[in-house]
Amino acid sequence: MSDHAPATVGGTGRTSTSRSGQAPPAGVPSPDHRDMRRTPARLTLRQRLSRWDMKVSPYLYVLPFFLVFLVIGLYPMVYTGYLSFFSWPRFGAGHGPWVGWENYSHVLKDPVFHKAFWNTIGIFMLSSVPQVIVATVVAALLDTNLRGRTWWRMSVLLPFVVAPAAAALIFGALFADKSGLVNDVLSGIGLPTVQWHANRPASWLAIATMVNWRWTGYNALIILAAMQAIPRDLYEAASIDGASRVKQFLFVTLPSIRPTMIFVIITSTIGGLQIFTEPRLFDTNLQHQGGSSYEYQTLTMYVFNTANSSTNPYPRAAAAAWILFLIIVAFALVNFAITRAVQKRSHA
């Protein structure tokens, strides 16, 4: 708490001297300030402290963030990279000899990793695309002269207060293979029931549904905020030109909210590719491997499970974590490039 030290210094230093304006702006309590006036040429302790305060404080205030990031972000990240090139002896407390890219090639050749990769992509696609579309529609619905505006806005945010762990238990029950409500409705209307935990695409859909349930309203509010920032005269001009409401939405609203859409898409990419809690708790067996034959094991679950495996646990998990990071960066960049390209084309 060293950055708090000047508070007491300045606090007690605010005597009549400092208010008179003759004394330097801040400093220590000085019992004999008359002394300072006798030697105006030399910097007093108070002046020096004040200068030091001005110079150092901005850095001190941002320091906690960088310290925390160093300890819980940067150092572990670099160490993960380092570790991924070593072996790990059985029951060892530290890493063994250097093995080069072996951990990476092991992970990349592992059929479970391949399954986890496609599971993650599948769940991500089923959650991000419908989510952004529905959120935009809900935002457009909210961007009207509603009665009880605040209430409606709150209502779309309701699922956000349900923790993913709780949501997973609720949806795990809704999508239960035998006595789940969804299957009951399906058979009630004469459709075949679905093995939500054993059928691979079906399990993706169930998990994506729970992600969409929790996040669509949240994203709708973000998009709504962007819609409300659109100047009204743009719409007036469009309606004078005879544009219908649908056309106004397509040619005024959508282009104006594009930066926010990019933001929503990129954040949902970063979050979506790291999905863990929902698939882990959707599991009905207690091995937590994401279904009896990895139907819905995701990449983050793979990292997690690898760290608990028997051979080379930490180095392999570290390699998998770095591969996951590179996949996320690649996806974010592709997303960014696509949205930029679309933006340029529609402006032309």
Add this chain to the structure above:
Amino acid sequence: MTRTSRTGPGFLVYGLLAAFFVGSAFPLYWSFVIGSVTRQRAGENPPPLTPGGHFFENAARVFDRIDFWSALANSVIVSGVSAFSVVLFSTLAGYSFAKLRFRGANAAMVFVILTMAVPTQLALIPLLKEFSNLGLTGTHAAVILPWLVTAFGVFFMRQYLVDAIPDELIDAARVDGCSMIRTFWTVAVPAARPAMAILGLFTFMQVWTDFMWPLLVLQGSDVQTLQTALDQLKIAPGQGLSDMALLQAGTILATVPLLLLFIATGRQLVAGIMQGAVKG
């Protein structure tokens, strides 16, 4: 579709929004239904659609199997301390970035934003080892430490404070003889208060709902949060998965505290999300 319309929207808009709300609320309602019927009824076909009268029985069974109250207290502690810490340090840093001039400020701010894109998994394994070497696993501190200050918090406060404080106010305080930190307390904090409340609320909810990190660092210890306690409820030998009534009663019990918070502060939460969006 747009705000140019003077008259209110038609039934279609209300109908669609109402349908969306039903979809949002139904899973919670259904969870309560299952949590309030007997264990047998919960497993029967067709599943129940209206609440029964056995919620308190099921809740009592939840209390038997997991230490619910201590998990609740732990969740309150870790979420509360984290929220306080994130607000304090993010406001300090955000103020510094927004209003104080120092060398390297822009580069440092870009760095803060970039750290938001780093996935937490990348740090997970060494961090866990680091914490277990320090003897932190199984403690509140282990859950709180990564949440002392967040990049999002710094960014959010910076965006808010850029416009919220006139520079003249800071200069005036300095001329008045205020030290830097005193200027922060007397000028920045009062102006930042609305954003601080929103950030605190938001962080509280984030830490409260977090699952993976507490699962890792609290594994096998007596200290559990509500979320990890729910996981234990599921794996309780012999019951768990086959006992839907128990699981859903636990889910509802774990959700009620945040639901109450939402009812009390939902308005601010909505405002905060929308504000963060426009400025972000």
